[in-house]
Amino acid sequence: MSIESLYRDESGRILATLIRLVGDFDLAEEVMHDAFAAALEQWSGHGVPDNPRAWLVATAKHKAIDRLRRDVRFRERQDELAHWAALEEGAAPDFADPRDGSIADDRLRLIFTCCHPALSLEARVALTLKTLGGLTTEEIARAFLVPAPTMAQRLVRAKQKIRLAGIPYRAPPEAELPERLDGVLTTLYLIFNEGYAASSGAELVRSDLCAEAIGLARTLVGLLPRSTEARAVLALMLLHDSRRATRANPDGDLVLLENQERGLWDTEEIREGLSLTESALREGGPGYYALQAAIAALHAEAKHPSETDWPQIAALYGELLRRFPSPVVELNHAAAVAEAHGAGEGLRLLDALDASGRLPDYHRLPAARAQLLARLGRAEDAATAYRRALALVGNESERRFLERELARVSAPTL
Amino acid sequence: MRYLLLIYDAESQWAGLNESQKGQMFQEYMTFTESIKKSGHWLAGQQLQPIASATTVRIRNGRMTTTDGPFAETREQLGGFYMIEASNLDEATAIAARVPSAKIGSIEVRPIVERAG
Numbered sequence: 235m236s237i238e239s240l241y242r243d244e245s246g247r248i249l250a251t252l253i254r255l256v257g258d259f260d261l262a263e264e265v266m267h268d269a270f271a272a273a274l275e276q277w278s279g280h281g282v283p284d285n286p287r288a289w290l291v292a293t294a295k296h297k298a299i300d301r302l303r304r305d306v307r308f309r310e311r312q313d314e315l316a317h318w319a320a321l322e323e324g325a326a327p328d329f330a331d332p333r334d335g336s337i338a339d340d341r342l343r344l345i346f347t348c349c350h351p352a353l354s355l356e357a358r359v360a361l362t363l364k365t366l367g368g369l370t371t372e373e374i375a376r377a378f379l380v381p382a383p384t385m386a387q388r389l390v391r392a393k394q395k396i397r398l399a400g401i402p403y404r405a406p407p408e409a410e411l412p413e414r415l416d417g418v419l420t421t422l423y424l425i426f427n428e429g430y431a432a433s434s435g436a437e438l439v440r441s442d443l444c445a446e447a448i449g450l451a452r453t454l455v456g457l458l459p460r461s462t463e464a465r466a467v468l469a470l471m472l473l474h475d476s477r478r479a480t481r482a483n484p485d486g487d488l489v490l491l492e493n494q495e496r497g498l499w500d501t502e503e504i505r506e507g508l509s510l511t512e513s514a515l516r517e518g519g520p521g522y523y524a525l526q527a528a529i530a531a532l533h534a535e536a537k538h539p540s541e542t543d544w545p546q547i548a549a550l551y552g553e554l555l556r557r558f559p560s561p562v563v564e565l566n567h568a569a570a571v572a573e574a575h576g577a578g579e580g581l582r583l584l585d586a587l588d589a590s591g592r593l594p595d596y597h598r599l600p601a602a603r604a605q606l607l608a609r610l611g612r613a614e615d616a617a618t619a620y621r622r623a624l625a626l627v628g629n630e631s632e633r634r635f636l637e638r639e640l641a642r643v644s645a646p647t648l
Numbered sequence: 649m650r651y652l653l654l655i656y657d658a659e660s661q662w663a664g665l666n667e668s669q670k671g672q673m674f675q676e677y678m679t680f681t682e683s684i685k686k687s688g689h690w691l692a693g694q695q696l697q698p699i700a701s702a703t704t705v706r707i708r709n710g711r712m713t714t715t716d717g718p719f720a721e722t723r724e725q726l727g728g729f730y731m732i733e734a735s736n737l738d739e740a741t742a743i744a745a746r747v748p749s750a751k752i753g754s755i756e757v758r759p760i761v762e763r764a765g
Contacts, residue, residue: 352737399759400649402736410738 237273244287245270245368250340251291253347254403256298259365259393265301269294341366342405342457345450349418350401357392358421359428364389366453367446377443378428415458419467419523422451426471430478431629444475462518466527469510473530476503488635492539504534525554544574561592569602572609581606597626601636608643616643650691650760651732651740656724657753659698676748684732689743693730724753731760 245266252262269290283289348361356378363369363377375385395401406414429443451468458464480494511527518524529550536542551567564587572580584603593599604619620640627633665673677695684690702718718725730747734740737757744755 350737352741399757400651400734400736400740402738406738 237270237277240286240290241270242368244290246344246366247341248287248290248294249365249368250344252294252298253344253365254340255291255295257403259396261298261301262294263365265294265297266290268297272297338457339405341453343403345418345454345457346405346414347396347401347403349414349421350396351414351417352399352401353392353395355421355424357388357395358417359425360385360388361392362421362450363425363443363446366450369446373442377440415461415463418454419463422447422454423467423471423523425450426474430474441478444471444478447471448475462514463521463523465510466514466518466521466523469507469514469527470523470530472503472507472510473527473534476500476507476534482631486631488631490635491533496537499534507531507534520553520557522554522558525550525557529554542573544570548574561587561590562596565593565596565599565602572606577606577609581610595626597623597628597632597636599623600626601639604639604643608639613643649734649736649740650762651734651737652758652760653730653732653740653744653747654726654756654758655728655730655747655749655753656722656756657727657749658724659727661752662727673748680746680748681730683746684730684743689732689734689739691731691733693728695728696726698727699725727753 248269249262249266252266253259256262256265272293273286273290277283277286344366345362348365349358353361359378360374363374364371369377371386371389372382375382378385425443426447429440429445429447448468448471451464451471454464455461455468476499477491477494479500480496480498481489483489507527508531511524511531514521514524515528520528529547532543532547532550548567548570551563551570555563555567565584568580568583568587570580571583581603584599584606587593588599588603600619600622604616604623607613607616607619617640620636620643624633624636624640627636662670681690681693699718702716704715704717704719706713706715727749732740732743734743737759740757740759744750744757747755749755
């Protein structure tokens, strides 16, 4: 195994263990890099040791002890001394033994710490990608379209908050698990969506984000096999990701679900997504992500747009709305109702949502209204709604789509 | 670690309570304080007089100015505090959630700077 592939595949796991052993994110990161540097030097002469991961953890641990010994500030402090003593005794996990649960435990601890609700969502995302995903600060900055120093600052602040506020490095006790898991799932799904919503510009890096989120969700499912919502989030990501290649045309323009080349959908991802959705619903019932996965599954199962089971999709959105009310779900529900029970019925729901003023700046609401107005033959009203959507839209590819639609409804009919 | 729990709630809301509701809130605070004293988390805690009694002091260009009122006008006002000992943020927030005012106001949880020696 080369050091490069070891770094890529194992640095997340090694870092999780080191954070537990040394009790500090920054120190753990530094000594892990020291250990990899030492490996580069020593393994070329002596060859790769039998258990390279255990070697790296042991080496990093010694580097940490050296650093603490040299650091006068630490020596003056009684609590650091106690910490140091614990470090010298602290057992590193047995990487050779797949039954050693402490590796998985460390990984779970790190996930829950990086996604702690006391951290802002953007801090959670950055920290998760950095420490669990092993992405560099520059890569994360590019993916979120912020300058690298801004992202570096965000990471420093997040780690500072963990240290200063006393955020514990642990997985939550059973009683707090459902609520804390929510924070983790929200973070992972946000990472996925950040990658999925992009269709131009930094596209390559951003499809990496989809893969990263799926990988992390897969890890979480492995660590918490009984959590049906973790399974559902993985299912939802896979089902969306199966369509990624067909969501934009070669010019980077958005292609609507009904116009996508369904033959190009990733059948392997669909197969896995469907089976995960089914088991999540069967064992866990209608959870927030399970319901969304069920909706995505119905789309994935339709070989042709006309085969889509819209009444069932509308019913699932209705259930989602009843259990987890939000204006965005209300919007999606109305759109599904329009497909299942007629444009007039859908428009009635959208108008009510519009009048409530609960989604004032979201371009998808006027865009959805415009679509139904056009379908009902009210071209002028549709054009007005498209103009309103255009005033609010941010994404370039969606803007071009709306402009095309506006031109279509504004064209004089023959 | 030591944490300060800053209790923010709307004084107007308090003023709107009748005598028996005030009595019940007072009782809830007594019970809560007693329980965190017993569990060893309590270090200190006080209720503050209403912000109508607040005075803000500043020194600018070497001159002291004294003004009536709180440092900042906000929807919710600082009405009291607890200082607690907790092993980490999770324990501190779990205690903060039990402060009776958490149900109507907000509890800000702030770690205290610990200096060696």
